[in-house]
Structure formats: structure tokens, C-alpha cells
Amino acid sequence: xxxxxxxxxxxxxxxxxxxxxxxxxxxxxxxxxxxxxxxxxxxxxxxxxxxxxxxxxxxxxxxxxxxxxxxxxxxxxxxxxxxxxxxxxxxxxxxxxxxxxxxxxxxxxxxxxxxxxxxxxxxxxxxxxxxxxxxxxxxxxxxxxxxxxxxxxxxxxxxxxxxxxxxxxxxxxxxxxxxxxxxxxxxxxxxxxxxxxxxxxxxxxxxxxxxxxxxxxxxxxxxxxxxxxxxxxxxxxxxxxxxxxxxxxxxxxxxxxxxxxxxxxxxxxxxxx
Amino acid sequence: xxxxxxxxxxxxxxxxxxxxxxxxxxxxxxxxxxxxxxxxxxxxxxxxxxxxxxxxxxxxxxxxxxxxxxxxxxxxxxxxxxxxxxxxxxxxxxxxxxxxxxxxxxxxxxxxxxxxxxxxxxxxxxxxxxxxxxxxxxxxxxxxxxxxxxxxxxxxxxxxxxxxxxxxxxxxxxxxxxxxxxxxxxxxxxxxxxxxxxxxxxxxxxxxxxxxxxxxxxxxxxxxxxxxxxxxxxxxxxxxxxxxxxxxxxxxxxxxxxxxxxxxxxxxxxxxx
Numbered sequence: 001x002x003x004x005x006x007x008x009x010x011x012x013x014x015x016x017x018x019x020x021x022x023x024x025x026x027x028x029x030x031x032x033x034x035x036x037x038x039x040x041x042x043x044x045x046x047x048x049x050x051x052x053x054x055x056x057x058x059x060x061x062x063x064x065x066x067x068x069x070x071x072x073x074x075x076x077x078x079x080x081x082x083x084x085x086x087x088x089x090x091x092x093x094x095x096x097x098x099x100x101x102x103x104x105x106x107x108x109x110x111x112x113x114x115x116x117x118x119x120x121x122x123x124x125x126x127x128x129x130x131x132x133x134x135x136x137x138x139x140x141x142x143x144x145x146x147x148x149x150x151x152x153x154x155x156x157x158x159x160x161x162x163x164x165x166x167x168x169x170x171x172x173x174x175x176x177x178x179x180x181x182x183x184x185x186x187x188x189x190x191x192x193x194x195x196x197x198x199x200x201x202x203x204x205x206x207x208x209x210x211x212x213x214x215x216x217x218x219x220x221x222x223x224x225x226x227x228x229x230x231x232x233x234x235x236x237x238x239x240x241x242x243x244x245x246x247x248x249x250x251x252x253x254x255x256x257x258x259x260x261x262x263x264x265x266x267x268x269x270x271x272x273x
Numbered sequence: 274x275x276x277x278x279x280x281x282x283x284x285x286x287x288x289x290x291x292x293x294x295x296x297x298x299x300x301x302x303x304x305x306x307x308x309x310x311x312x313x314x315x316x317x318x319x320x321x322x323x324x325x326x327x328x329x330x331x332x333x334x335x336x337x338x339x340x341x342x343x344x345x346x347x348x349x350x351x352x353x354x355x356x357x358x359x360x361x362x363x364x365x366x367x368x369x370x371x372x373x374x375x376x377x378x379x380x381x382x383x384x385x386x387x388x389x390x391x392x393x394x395x396x397x398x399x400x401x402x403x404x405x406x407x408x409x410x411x412x413x414x415x416x417x418x419x420x421x422x423x424x425x426x427x428x429x430x431x432x433x434x435x436x437x438x439x440x441x442x443x444x445x446x447x448x449x450x451x452x453x454x455x456x457x458x459x460x461x462x463x464x465x466x467x468x469x470x471x472x473x474x475x476x477x478x479x480x481x482x483x484x485x486x487x488x489x490x491x492x493x494x495x496x497x498x499x500x501x502x503x504x505x506x507x508x509x510x511x512x513x514x515x516x517x518x519x520x521x522x523x524x525x526x527x528x529x530x531x532x533x534x535x536x537x538x539x540x541x542x543x544x545x546x
Contacts, residue, residue, distance in 0.1 A: 118477065
């Protein structure tokens with residue numbers, strides 16, 4: 001008798017069943033549940049995964065946009081991932097996630113062939129203590145998907161929702177990795193890009209209903225560079241720009257622990273009150 | 274006999290002919306020609322305009338993503354703009370621009386109803402001299418669409434491609450407005466979000482073939498706030514994050530002249546060499 005080993009929660013979420021052509025079937029996972037529907041980052045990873053597993057896929061992820069039109073209900077869903085145009089260096093995708101024929105999520109992706117060129121960093125990783133010197137957050141808010149990550153906040157952890165004052169800025173800096181530990185790859189990075197709690201919580205010092213409307217992530221590293229990061233924590237930085245009339249935007253950077261920018265990510269978020 | 278008055282170049286580009294349902298016909302304009310195909314910003318504005326003119330449109334632009342899959346050839350094109358899901362506060366769109374049945378450009382947009390809420394700025398407009406004190410750029414590179422704008426560079430103007438050294442950063446700060454002057458609205462802002470020359474030119478101090486792959490813009494202001502800006506110059510700021518293996522990303526902010534963030538915009542760009 002062989003012992004069944006449960007897959008990693010991320011790998012469980014990424015198990016898509018090909019339905020032929022551009023169609024794939026997936027299912028929500030209890031491990032990734034958010035307050036309403038699944039964690040937006042896992043939906044982003046699933047849309048990217050559908051492209052990656054498509055028979056016509058060329059290259060590796062360069063850009064991913066996910067639009068959250070409606071909450072995904074617990075259960076099965078279907079992703080349609082269509083390569084709409086392939087050129088020498090890029091392949092453009094459109095994706096749609098449906099339940100009972102209704103569109104819940106749309107997306108687009110660009111896959112690309114990277115080539116050796118002149119290269120240079122511009123943004124520099126913030127100077128922070130190494131992950132091992134930053135305490136692991138052991139008290140997590142009561143949201144299931146947070147248990148899929150290890151959080152070590154350098155700055156801007158969850159506010160004390162009972163007693164926190166308004167903050168002058170919404171910046172958060174943390175070391176973060178999948179829990180259990182798992183080697184980094186593009187879908188893991190796509191999910192991590194959404195790992196920050198909404199910046200309005202930090203500015204206002206309190207919880208308020210909020211949800212990502214649209215998320216865009218740019219990948220700056222190829223599969224080899226992501227693999228080189230292994231399962232070690234990434235440095236993650238996020239801050240908002242303007243909060244107005246029910247919406248705000250926030251941008252994030254995800255750094256390898258040796259100081260390379262692996263991804264930059266942006267989102268516009270709905271909030272209440 | 275009446276005298277024919279030519280429309281503003283932006284309005285000429287935004288003239289779309291409804292073909293029924295989700296389909297609109299447009300045409301490239303010589304005034305907006307780039308080195309290959311049209312200026313990416315004008316294509317973004319046209320995709321947004323198709324949503325705006327659709328019979329089922331609700332709300333105002335909140336987010337726009339445009340993926341440039343292939344150059345648009347001179348002449349007519351067809352835009353398909355489909356409202357895929359409408360909720361109480363948001364409406365989600367998918368767009369495709371085709372020529373001869375081939376996909377040239379894809380996009381997605383979110384329109385939204387804004388409501389009075391707690392609001393606060395976070396990013397602050399850089400301190401710069403007013404537009405009137407910054408010299409108008411009279412020497413423009415030989416690219417047609419640049420003649421559709423007035424540029425006043427505070428920092429980071431076009432490098433002297435013959436003699437400029439590599440730069441330590443890729444930041445550009447400028448006052449910019451449509452030329453001829455035209456009151457600001459959402460499609461004008463969508464085009465302005467792409468008004469920056471590729472950041473790799475500035476870092477390397479020289480021209481190199483480059484082209485936007487994917488562009489995402491978040492709108493922070495409603496129609497009334499855009500109208501209040503009138504035809505006065507906006508302050509525009511852009512900088513890159515990382516240049517690696519043939520691609521880089523850059524982010525931009527567009528400010529009203531009284532210091533409100535009207536839009537933030539992000540793009541990933543292909544470059545050669």
C-alpha cells in the first residue's frame with residue numbers, strides 16, 4: 001500500500017483538467033478561501049496556469065492582468081485561455097473564468113522569449129534585516145488563505161483594528177514565503193503579488209470591506225532566476241497612491257533575497273465607506 | 274457654403290462608426306503615426322472610446338489595460354468591445370482590435386460608479402516650477418504623433434542621441450498638454466498615460482528599438498474633476514524599475530496642475546540590444 005501524500009495547497013489549486021482546446025476545469029480550494037470567494041492571488045495563478053498548460057504556449061510569463069468581476073463561488077469553474085496572437089518574441093492571451101456560464105473573472109497575459117541584452121536595475125531593494133532576524137507573525141487575522149503564507153513584517157503589519165490610529169502612509173514591507181515552503185515559480189509569484197492586505201486598512205487603521213478590481217503583474221525574471229530563489233522568503237513592498245470616491249490603487253515590488261526585482265505589481269481596489 | 278473646420282486630431286481619432294452590437298469601425302490617423310504603426314496611447318484611447326460609446330455602458334473609466342500584440346497597419350480597423358459582467362458598482366469589458374480578421378490589440382477595461390467616501394492622497398506631486406516658467410520644447414524628434422502634444426521638460430527630456438552618456442536613473446518630469454489645446458477627458462488622459470518616450474532611451478543615452486507590450490492605467494478622477502483641469506498642462510512623471518533580458522517596466526503619474534493625482538499608469542516594454 002502506498003501512502004497518499006497531499007499535494008502542496010498551491011499545487012492543489014493549480015491542478016486544472018484539460019477539457020479540450022482552450023478550456024480547462026479547476027476548483028476552488030478551502031485552503032485558499034478569502035472572506036468572500038477565494039484569495040484573488042490564487043485566481044490569478046490559476047488563470048496564468050491555464051495559459052502555461054495550453055498546448056500552444058510559447059515562452060514564459062511577462063505580464064498578467066486579472067479583472068475580478070464577481071466573486072467565484074465555492075466549487076468548480078471553467079477557464080478559457082486563448083492564444084490570440086503569437087509573434088517572434090511574444091504570445092498574447094485572453095482568459096475568462098466562468099461558473100454556470102457566467103463570467104466571474106477575465107484576464108490577459110503576455111508570454112515572452114527573453115534574450116541576453118543590456119540589463120540594469122533601477123529601483124533598489126530597501127535595506128532591511130534578513131528574514132531570519134524578523135519575527136514570524138504567529139497571530140493571523142481569521143482568513144483562511146493567510147495560513148498558506150509565512151509573514152514576517154518589517155514595517156506595516158496588520159493594524160490593531162480595535163485601537164489603531166489613521167496612518168500617514170500605507171507602506172508595508174515584509175518577508176513572505178509559501179507555507180509549507182515551496183520552490184518559487186511563476187504561478188507562486190503571481191499569487192504572492194496579491195499577498196498584501198488592502199492599503200486602506202493601514203491608512204485608516206481599521207478594517208473596511210474592500211476587494212481588488214483589477215491586478216496587473218510584470219515578471220522580471222525567467223524560470224531559472226525564479227528557481228534560484230528556491231523556497232526562501234521574498235522581500236515584498238507595497239504602498240498606495242490615492243484613495244478617492246470608493247477606489248484606490250496600490251503598487252508592489254517582490255524581491256529575491258539577494259536583491260533582484262522579480263516582479264512589480266499594481267492593482268486598483270474597491271473599498272466601502 | 275459653409276467652411277469645414279477640421280476636428281481636433283484626438284477627436285478625429287476617436288470617431289468610431291457603430292457596426293451594430295459590440296462592433297465599431299475606426300481608422301488610423303496620419304497625425305498619430307509612430308515609427309511603426311500608430312502611437313500606443315491613441316490606440317488605448319480608441320479602445321476606451323469604444324466602451325464609452327457602447328449602448329450598454331454604465332459608469333466612468335476606472336481601469337484600462339491594453340496589450341499591443343502586433344502593429345496596427347495604416348487604414349481601417351474594427352474594435353469589438355464586450356461588456357462581460359455588470360455589477361452594482363463596476364462594469365467589466367473585454368476589447369479586441371482587428372485588421373483583416375487578425376488580432377492586433379487586446380484590452381480590458383473596468384468602468385465604475387464613484388461614491389462619496391473617506392478620501393485621502395498619499396503620493397504627493399513633486400515640487401516643480403509652474404508650466405509657464407518651463408520652456409516649451411520646440412525641437413521634436415522626427416515622429417509625427419509628438420506634434421499632437423506640447424512638452425515642457427522639467428527633468429529628463431529626450432537625450433542627445435549622438436552624445437548622451439548612460440544615465441543613473443530613467444526619471445522624466447514634464448508639463449504636457451494636447452496640441453492644439455483641448456479640455457481634458459478620459460480618452461485624452463488614456464493617451465497621455467503613454468506620452469513618455471521609452472525609459473531605456475534615457476538610461477542608455479541613446480535610441481534603441483523599443484515598443485510597449487502591455488499598458489495599464491488607473492483613473493483616479495471622475496469626469497467632473499477631469500473637466501476642471503480644462504486644457505491646462507498636466508504634470509507627468511515616469512521612471513523605470515528594472516531592465517533585463519529584452520524587457521523593462523515603467524510607471525507614470527499624471528497630476529492636475531493643482532496637485533491631484535488624476536491617473537497612474539504602468540507598462541512593460543520590449544527593447545532591443
